[in-house]
Amino acid sequence: MEAQVIAAYGRHLRVREPTGAEHDARPFGRKLEIVCGDGVRCVWDPSHGELHAVEVLPRRTALYRSNARGDAEIVVANITLLAVVIAPRPVPDLFVVDRYLCAASSAAVRALLVLNKLDLDGTAVLREELAAYEQLGYEVLPLAAREGRNVSALAGALDGQTGVLLGQSGVGKSSLVAQLVPEPAQAIQTGELVRGAEGRHTTTSSRLYDLPDGGQLIDSPGVRDFAPAIQTLDPRGLGFIELDTLAADCRFADCRHLSEPGCAVRAAAEDGRMNARRYESYRRMRRLFDSLRAAQGPGRRLPRPAG
Numbered sequence: 001m002e003a004q005v006i007a008a009y010g011r012h013l014r015v016r017e018p019t020g021a022e023h024d025a026r027p028f029g030r031k032l033e034i035v036c037g038d039g040v041r042c043v044w045d046p047s048h049g050e051l052h053a054v055e056v057l058p059r060r061t062a063l064y065r066s067n068a069r070g071d072a073e074i075v076v077a078n079i080t081l082l083a084v085v086i087a088p089r090p091v092p093d094l095f096v097v098d099r100y101l102c103a104a105s106s107a108a109v110r111a112l113l114v115l116n117k118l119d120l121d122g123t124a125v126l127r128e129e130l131a132a133y134e135q136l137g138y139e140v141l142p143l144a145a146r147e148g149r150n151v152s153a154l155a156g157a158l159d160g161q162t163g164v165l166l167g168q169s170g171v172g173k174s175s176l177v178a179q180l181v182p183e184p185a186q187a188i189q190t191g192e193l194v195r196g197a198e199g200r201h202t203t204t205s206s207r208l209y210d211l212p213d214g215g216q217l218i219d220s221p222g223v224r225d226f227a228p229a230i231q232t233l234d235p236r237g238l239g240f241i242e243l244d245t246l247a248a249d250c251r252f253a254d255c256r257h258l259s260e261p262g263c264a265v266r267a268a269a270e271d272g273r274m275n276a277r278r279y280e281s282y283r284r285m286r287r288l289f290d291s292l293r294a295a296q297g298p299g300r301r302l303p304r305p306a307g
């Protein structure tokens with residue numbers, strides 16, 4: 001039987017058959033790394049009375065992060081859209097936003113930005129900062145989950161897609177899911193939502209939902225920081241999409257765009273053709289990349305996504 005993983009926490013999986021029937025399952029063997037969005041082949045183990053996921057079907061896309069040792073860890077699989085959610089509160093870190101975008105471009109997944117909590121002060125300033133992303137071609141969706149304001153724009157972007165919501169804890173990812181999915185209450189039954197310190201519910205593991213109009217959406221736990229897996233990054237531009245064209249004019253093919261002579265990227269940042277904050281972000285990413293590579297052991301090959 002083949003099924004889609006709609007939740008994965010520890011060694012517990014929740015899988016759904018194409019018929020819609022849902023089951024609990026366990027990964028078979030220690031080696032299998034299974035995440036939300038994966039397709040798996042399952043077999044029933046009558047002696048233990050449980051369903052085993054014995055094989056991960058080839059992934060069309062895979063989003064990876066780096067752990068502190070520089071190893072790649074898969075976050076979600078088979079997504080076609082990555083939505084980075086920010087809000088005036090908690091105060092956003094655009095450098096983390098950039099690193100999500102690097103991971104998306106490295107995974108060949110389309111990315112967009114969601115600016116939630118339009119009802120709060122501070123969104124006007126943020127929208128100006130986000131204009132730099134729009135100039136790069138990233139769509140920015142300003143909305144307010146609380147009032148359901150412009151949530152339809154996100155629904156439209158998710159049409160026919162498998163999307164994931166990523167961002168800091170408290171930006172409103174689950175609130176958006178609640179607006180888009182008719183029965184988000186099912187998540188509470190699975191025990192994934194626990195009371196956070198401030199007394200509100202915080203999401204503790206990813207969960208995939210079907211959208212009424214055909215797409216799918218993965219809600220994920222909030223994280224303060226994020227680093228894309230260095231193994232997935234193109235060493236030339238590290239996933240900064242504006243560098244694809246700018247770096248072509250650097251004097252040296254292996255230019256790191258720091259202090260090398262004849263660097264076209266630095267020149268573009270100096271004369272305003274590249275956004276100065278994005279260039280600073282690139283420099284930080286470069287330092288992170290170098291330090292993670294130094295921390296890394298002999299290295300582990302990542303499986304290539306199919307297709």
Ligand SMILES: Nc1nc2c(ncn2[C@@H]2O[C@H](COP(=O)(O)OP(=O)(O)OP(=O)(O)O)[C@@H](O)[C@H]2O)c(=O)[nH]1
Binds near residue numbers: 118120175
């Ligand atoms: N003012 C305002 N508050 C909102 C809006 N959307 C969500 N919130 C509030 O923001 C808080 C956090 O919302 P959640 O949806 O739990 O945030 P989350 O991103 O899922 O957080 P984690 O699960 O911890 O990652 C809640 O108190 C929501 O009521 C909005 O549009 N406006």
Ligand SMILES: [Mg+2]
Binds near residue numbers: 202
């Ligand atoms: Mg949540």
Ligand SMILES: [Zn+2]
Binds near residue numbers: 247250255260264266
């Ligand atoms: Zn350069």
